[in-house]
Amino acid sequence: MAIKLQLLTENPKEIELIERYWAVDESGQYLEKVSALAGIIEMAQGVTLTSFIRQRCNAFDEHQVCLKCAELIEIKNRSEAKKVPQRPTKLCTVCQEDQDAIVLKAAKAKSAELERQLAEYTRKQSTRTVDYSEIPDNQVLLLLALDRAITPRLTNGGFTVGDCRGLAPRYVGDFVQQLREAGLVFDDPGKARPGTYYWEGDEIWRVRDQVVYRLAPDVASRSADEIIRSLVDRVYTDADGIFNLWLDYSVADVMRYLGSQCELYHHDLSAAELEEIKSTMRSALETYSVSQLWSVAWKVVRDAASLANREYYNRPKAAATIPGKIRRNLEKVQRESIELKAWSRPEQHPAGTLGMVLGEILGVDENTSGHMVSSLVTWLTGHAxxxxxxxxxxxxxxxxxxxxxxxxxxxxxxxxxxxxxxxxxxxxxxxxxxxxxxxx
Known part of the structure; x- marks a missing residue:
């Protein structure tokens, strides 16, 4: 092991200490322990021997060279030294500083471009307007429910997905995303926390939970409060849109209950398994009520919990049976015309403002069957x-x-x-x- 020293002091005692600290024998072992050197020179309280020497000497390991320029690599302490020559993997101090400067410059350029693009996005959004008298019925109901969930944030400033927790039992972000994709709400980057928007490759990404949204301006320049008041008197005509919104909401209601039951029995379902269950439940909701499907979820989750205690089974294997058990249970119910039991809504599981709005215009709740909801929607929209x-x-x-x-x-x-x-x-x-x- 060969260490090249660059002394930064002319004090003989300090030089002696430095040389003794780095001195090695023929096999590369250090001649003296650090503890034996600590009392040679008096140092200020809190200063370690290693930091004292580093301030007065630069040490370079002749067994390590820079990946870029082949100059010796500077080391800070004994543990960084190598006994045999190493394949170049590091940059020397100078090259590292140059590299860091390049990276910093690129990061600043990216940051400036991000700010420019976000400012341009905000400018375009502020000039775009919406004719709220022409938006579909399902979007009207969703806006009314959102206003109820976050009053006065929808009409007076911005809001985040976290502010909308009262909208629905689950998948709140998906409901907000529906409004965003429809152009009824848009991002307000100027009000978002730092780090909400960032580069991933050549694309701008966002942390969805941190995004601040605003209601899009009205084509007639009405205030946000006036927009919401105008939607209350809406005459509904889109049966399919309203029924599909009810399905979206009801799936969230069922999946919230399923999730709480799985959590109670420590069943961890994968994203793919949850999507499979969502699809099954959405199809079943066209026939049955939310409360009836809660009873299905209750039964299946407990069956899986019992299965987990059997020999040759474990919790992951038992949880993996839940999607299939739900599907087979519903197939049997339909095939044999079995009347499903209805479960009551748990106290810790509120309906959400979207459920309240749908209940007010349709007269439905968690006990109303999908067939009945469909009939009520057709009556409401004049197609019955x-x-x-x-x-x-x-x-x-x-x-x-x-x-x-x-x-x-x-x-x-x-x-x-x-x-x-x-x-x-x-x-x-x-x-x-x-x-x-x-x-x-």
């Missing part, structure tokens, strides 16, 4: 009495009522009809099912 619907249901209904009167069973028919509707079945299925009972 269309000729095609009447033509399809008219004849089967007349035949059913004729048979019911002939068998003096009108009361039992109506009770059975109500029972099937409560179980989540549609009017068509209920009429067909009851009519079939008269032919057996």
């Amino acid at each position: 009495c269309s000729p095609s619907v009447e033509a399809e249901l008219g004849e089967p209904t007349r035949e059913l009522m004729t048979k019911a009167l002939a068998h003096d069973a009108s009361s039992s028919v109506m009770l059975r009809f109500a029972e099937l509707i409560r179980a989540g079945h549609g009017v068509r299925f209920a009429v067909k099912e009851i009519a079939g009972s008269f032919s057996t």
Whole structure:
């Protein structure tokens, strides 16, 4: 081991201490221990021997050279020295400073470009307007619910996703993203915390939870408060849009409950498994109520917890069965016309303002079946009495009522009809099912 010294002192005692500190034998072992050298020169309180020597000497290891210029690498203490020549992997002090300067210059240029692009984005957004009288019904309802969740932030300043926690039981960021993609709210970079926007390669990325949003300006220059008031009197006509928003909200309501149950029993589901369950639940919600699917989630999660305690099983394996168990359970319910039980809403699981708004305009809650919601939406939007619907249901209904009167069973028919509707079945299925009972 060969150490080249560059002395920064002319004090003989200090020079002696430095040379003894770095002195090695033929095998590269240091001749003296650090503890034996500590008392040779009096040092200020708190100053270590290593830092004292480093202030008075630069040490270079002849077994380490700069990757770029091949000059010797400076070392700070004994542990950094090498006993045999090393393959170049480091930069010397000068080259490292040059490299750091280049990196710093590039970072400053990137930062300046980021600020320029964000300023340009803000300028364009401030000149873009929205005709709120033309936006779809589902977006109207979402804005009304958002205003209720964050009043007065929507109409008076900016808001973050974290401010919107009261909007829905889960997936709040996704609902806000719907409004962002529709151009109804936009980013306000000037109000965001430092680090919210950053470069990833050649693209600008953002930390979604830190983004500050604002309501887009109105084409008629109305204030934000006036915009919200105008939306309250909306006449709804888009049945599909409203029903899909109800599905989005109800999926969030079901998945929140499922998540709390999985947390209770320490079931960790992957992102792919959660997406599979979401898809299954969304399809089921077209028929059943949220509270009925809570009962399915409750049963399946507990079955998985029991399975985890069996021999040759563990929690990860048991949790992986949950998506399939939910799907098979719902298939059996539909195949055998089983009436699902309905669970009550847990106290720690609020509905959210979107659920409240949907409940007010539709008269629905977690106990309303998907079939019933669909019917209510068609009534609300003026599509319930269309000729095609009447033509399809008219004849089967007349035949059913004729048979019911002939068998003096009108009361039992109506009770059975109500029972099937409560179980989540549609009017068509209920009429067909009851009519079939008269032919057996």
